[in-house]
Amino acid sequence: MWRELWSRALLTCAIGACSILGDFGLRYGKSESARALFDNATHATVGGLTWTLIVVLSRKSVVRNLKSILSCFLLASFIDLDHFIAARSWHIHDATHLPKRPFLHCTTVPIVLWILFISLSYTFHSLLLEHISWVMLAAFLSHHIRDGTRRGLWFCPFGSTCPIPYYLYVSLCMFLPYILHLLMSLHIFPPRDKNIILIDV
Numbered sequence: 001m002w003r004e005l006w007s008r009a010l011l012t013c014a015i016g017a018c019s020i021l022g023d024f025g026l027r028y029g030k031s032e033s034a035r036a037l038f039d040n041a042t043h044a045t046v047g048g049l050t051w052t053l054i055v056v057l058s059r060k061s062v063v064r065n066l067k068s069i070l071s072c073f074l075l076a077s078f079i080d081l082d083h084f085i086a087a088r089s090w091h092i093h094d095a096t097h098l099p100k101r102p103f104l105h106c107t108t109v110p111i112v113l114w115i116l117f118i119s120l121s122y123t124f125h126s127l128l129l130e131h132i133s134w135v136m137l138a139a140f141l142s143h144h145i146r147d148g149t150r151r152g153l154w155f156c157p158f159g160s161t162c163p164i165p166y167y168l169y170v171s172l173c174m175f176l177p178y179i180l181h182l183l184m185s186l187h188i189f190p191p192r193d194k195n196i197i198l199i200d201v
């Protein structure tokens with residue numbers, strides 16, 4: 001019980017600390033590439049920690065769920081590849097000086113993908129698709145909330161919100177796993193097989 005509470009508190013604080021530390025690196029990094037690298041490593045770490053906390057909240061083994069933690073870590077990092085795709089260049093300067101935000105930074109994308117994957121998982125009774133839908137949503141939202149403190153959340157084609165106030169953004173990053181875990185446990189699309197589990201025991 002205490003061990004569980006400790007790991008939850010530790011992971012929640014780690015998400016907040018990692019976000020703040022990442023912002024320092026972004027502000028004081030020596031070169032453009034060092035700043036971009038530090039920022040991307042922060043996105044990946046926050047993504048990995050977000051899914052780790054979801055696993056802990058589900059009272060499942062972190063070791064048995066390392067694959068999904070790694071998937072969330074990598075996906076949260078790969079989202080920034082769209083900068084290079086939109087710039088059609090591998091140069092960091094081109095990728096970070098785009099006239100508009102690249103497509104994977106539109107929050108409508110993960111919402112639509114989540115609806116699609118969760119509907120498909122229900123149609124085909126696929127636990128894997130349901131699992132993918134949540135890992136993908138966690139990776140995208142953790143990334144978008146972090147970017148949102150600089151540029152707001154972008155819901156194309158409807159527009160963008162104002163930049164998220166700094167402490168609200170840190171709190172949102174820290175509480176995102178709790179919100180997602182709650183939504184997961186609601187089973188909006190209940191599986192037909194009642195015995196299936198989303199996260200490995």
Ligand SMILES: [Zn+2]
Pocket residue numbers: 079080105143147
């Ligand atoms: Zn980004």
